Amino acid sequence: MxxxxxxxxxxxxxxxxxxxxxxxxxxxxxxxxxxxxxxxxxxxxxxxxxxxxxxxxxxxxxxxxxxxxxxxxxxxxxxxxxxxxxxxxxxxxxxxxxxxxxxxxxxxxxxxxxxxxxxxxxxxxxxxxxxxxxxxxxIQSRAPLLLSGPGVTIDGLVAEHARLRDVGPTLAWLAGVDPSPVHGRLSDAHGAPLDGVVLDRFVGRGARWVVGILWDGAHCGDLLEQTAAGRLPNVARLLERGGALTGGAVAEFPSLTLTNHTSILTGAAVGRHGVLSNLFLDRSTGERIDANDATTWHRWPEWARPDVPTIFEQVAWARPDAVTACVNEPADRGATHSTMQLIRQSGMNDGSAALAHLMPDAAASPYLGNRAHLADDYYTWATRADDVGLMQVLGLWESAASAPALTWWASAVTDAGHHAGGPRSPIARDSFADSDRRLGAFLDRLDALGVTDDVVVLLTADHGFEGAxxxxxxxxxxxxxxxxxxxxxxxxxxxxxx
Ligand SMILES: [Zn+2]
Incomplete structure (x- = not known):
C-alpha cells in the first residue's frame, strides 16, 4: 500500500x-x-x-x-x-x-x-x-449443521462446530469424489487444496444417495430449540437418524447469502471464489456487482472465479454418469438439473424475477401456516419460490431410478421470516414450521420409495441472524x-x- x-x-x-x-x-x-x-x-x-x-x-x-x-x-x-x-x-x-x-x-x-x-x-x-x-x-456466522442417515457417526446434539466451507467437500466426498493423495483435501482446478475439509469425523461413506438442504438464514440455536420443543417434527425425524453440532457451521465473512452459498458449494474461501459480498466493485471492469437479487442470481457464473469447481463439477469429473441436481440455487455450475440453468436458457434478462408470474399463489400454499405473513412481500415471494423448489425436488425423486446421486435444495422462507422479525420471533418460528412441512413432504417421498435407509441428508444454512x-x-x-x-x-x- x-x-x-x-x-x-x-x-x-x-x-x-x-x-x-x-x-x-x-x-x-x-x-x-x-x-x-x-x-x-x-x-x-x-x-x-x-x-x-x-x-x-x-x-x-x-x-x-x-x-x-x-x-x-x-x-x-x-x-x-x-x-x-x-x-x-x-x-x-x-x-x-x-x-x-x-x-x-x-x-x-x-x-x-x-x-x-x-x-x-x-x-x-x-x-x-x-x-x-x-x-x-x-451468532450471525453460526449456521446449523445436521447430518442424518446411513454413515452418520454422531448421535443427537454434540458440542462441536465445523465451517460452512466444509459442507461442499463433505457432500462431494459422500457422492464419490476422492481427496487428493498429495494433500488430503479436494482440489481446485490447479490441483491446489480447497479450504474446506471433508467432515469424516461426523459421517462415513456408504449411502447410495446424497442430499444437501439449505434453509437460508436458519438460526442454529433456535432451529435446535424448536425441534426439541416438538414444533419441527420433520427436523426431528432427521435428528432421530443422526445428529447436529450445537456450534453449527461457521460462515465465511461477510456472513451474507451468495458469498456463503458459493463457499458451501465450492469449498473455497471468499478471496478465492470471488463472490465477495451481496454488493461489491470490480476494479478491473469498473462494474458494481449486485449479486444477491432475484433479477441477478442467475448471473452467478459470471462472478464466481472459474478455477474453483462446484461440487457438481467435482462429482461429474469423478463419476461422469452420475446425475446431480441443484434446486433454487445460483451456485450451480456443472449440475445435470438446475433451476437457474433453465432460467439462463430462457434468455430472460430479469432472471427468476421474470418467472414470478408462473409461480403458484402463496395464499394457496399447503405449507403456509399463517396467512398473516403474506403482508410481507419477501415472505410471500419466498413461499412461492419454496413451493416451486419442493415441486422440483419431488419431480426429481419421482422414483428411485430417476433420483439424482447428489441433490442440493435451497429454500428461502426462513431468511424472510428471520429478516422480518429477528431470531426467536413468531414469524421466524413460523418460517421454520413452513419449511419443516416441505421437508416432511420430501421425507414422506423417501419413505414411500422405500429408500430412507439409503439416503444421507445434510441440513444447513448460509449464515445466522441477530435482532436489531x-x-x-x-x-x-x-x-x-x-x-x-x-x-x-x-x-x-x-x-x-x-
Ligand atoms: Zn442468506
Whole structure:
C-alpha cells in the first residue's frame, strides 16, 4: 500500500472509531503488509490489534476488538437469548484473522477497508431489517449443521462446530469424489487444496444417495430449540437418524447469502471464489456487482472465479454418469438439473424475477401456516419460490431410478421470516414450521420409495441472524464525508478508496 493510501485508510479508520459512532460501528478492519507478511488490523473505539492467522494477536492500543474468538461462544442457546445482540466487549469473532484476510485476498474486488455494523444497528434506509446478518460475529456466522442417515457417526446434539466451507467437500466426498493423495483435501482446478475439509469425523461413506438442504438464514440455536420443543417434527425425524453440532457451521465473512452459498458449494474461501459480498466493485471492469437479487442470481457464473469447481463439477469429473441436481440455487455450475440453468436458457434478462408470474399463489400454499405473513412481500415471494423448489425436488425423486446421486435444495422462507422479525420471533418460528412441512413432504417421498435407509441428508444454512434495535438508527456517511477522502462505501460497509 502506498503511503498516501495508508494515510487515507488510517484517516477513515480513526473517524469511524470515534466513540460517538460506537453504537453503530462494531469495528473496522483493513489489510496490512507487515514485513511482507499479510495481516489485518482491527480497530474500534476501545482499541486496535494486528492479526495474523495461527499467531497470537498483537494489541496495538487499548483492548483487542476481537479478543474473544470462541466459535462455541453463547452456548447453550439460553446464554444467547439472555444476552442477545451483545456489544463488542461481550461478543465473539471466530477465525477472525483468517476470515478477514480472505476477504482482502482478491486483487480486483476486495475493498480497502471494511466496516462492521453493531448487531443492534438498525438501518432500513440501506435495506436493513429487524433481523440482520453479515457480521463477523459468532451468532450471525453460526449456521446449523445436521447430518442424518446411513454413515452418520454422531448421535443427537454434540458440542462441536465445523465451517460452512466444509459442507461442499463433505457432500462431494459422500457422492464419490476422492481427496487428493498429495494433500488430503479436494482440489481446485490447479490441483491446489480447497479450504474446506471433508467432515469424516461426523459421517462415513456408504449411502447410495446424497442430499444437501439449505434453509437460508436458519438460526442454529433456535432451529435446535424448536425441534426439541416438538414444533419441527420433520427436523426431528432427521435428528432421530443422526445428529447436529450445537456450534453449527461457521460462515465465511461477510456472513451474507451468495458469498456463503458459493463457499458451501465450492469449498473455497471468499478471496478465492470471488463472490465477495451481496454488493461489491470490480476494479478491473469498473462494474458494481449486485449479486444477491432475484433479477441477478442467475448471473452467478459470471462472478464466481472459474478455477474453483462446484461440487457438481467435482462429482461429474469423478463419476461422469452420475446425475446431480441443484434446486433454487445460483451456485450451480456443472449440475445435470438446475433451476437457474433453465432460467439462463430462457434468455430472460430479469432472471427468476421474470418467472414470478408462473409461480403458484402463496395464499394457496399447503405449507403456509399463517396467512398473516403474506403482508410481507419477501415472505410471500419466498413461499412461492419454496413451493416451486419442493415441486422440483419431488419431480426429481419421482422414483428411485430417476433420483439424482447428489441433490442440493435451497429454500428461502426462513431468511424472510428471520429478516422480518429477528431470531426467536413468531414469524421466524413460523418460517421454520413452513419449511419443516416441505421437508416432511420430501421425507414422506423417501419413505414411500422405500429408500430412507439409503439416503444421507445434510441440513444447513448460509449464515445466522441477530435482532436489531429499532431505536439504534443513524449512519456513518457524514463522518466518512468529513474525512475528505475520496471513496465509495458500497453495502454500506465495503469501503473502496479513490
Ligand atoms: Zn442468506
Amino acid at each position: 502506498s503511503a498516501g493510501r495508508e494515510r487515507a485508510v488510517q484517516a477513515v479508520a480513526d473517524t469511524l472509531s470515534d466513540p460517538a459512532l460506537s453504537g453503530i460501528v462494531d469495528l473496522v478492519a483493513w489489510p496490512e503488509n507487515d514485513d511482507g507478511r499479510r495481516g489485518v488490523v482491527v480497530m474500534n473505539a476501545t482499541g486496535a490489534a494486528r492479526l495474523h492467522p495461527g499467531e497470537p494477536d498483537e494489541v496495538l492500543s487499548g483492548r483487542n476488538p476481537v479478543a474473544n474468538q470462541d466459535p462455541m461462544a453463547f452456548l447453550p442457546t439460553a446464554a444467547e437469548a439472555a444476552d442477545p445482540s451483545p456489544p463488542n466487549e461481550r461478543n465473539a469473532y471466530p477465525y477472525a484473522a483468517e476470515r478477514l484476510l480472505s476477504l482482502f485476498a482478491d486483487p480486483e474486488r476486495s475493498p480497502d477497508l471494511v466496516v462492521l455494523h453493531t448487531p443492534r444497528h438498525y438501518f432500513p434506509e440501506h435495506g436493513g431489517h429487524r433481523g440482520e446478518h453479515g457480521s463477523l460475529d459468532v 434495535d429499532p431505536a439504534r438508527t443513524g449512519g456513518w456517511d457524514q463522518s466518512l464525508r468529513s474525512t475528505g477522502v475520496a471513496l465509495d462505501d458500497v453495502g454500506p460497509g465495503f469501503v473502496y478508496l479513490g
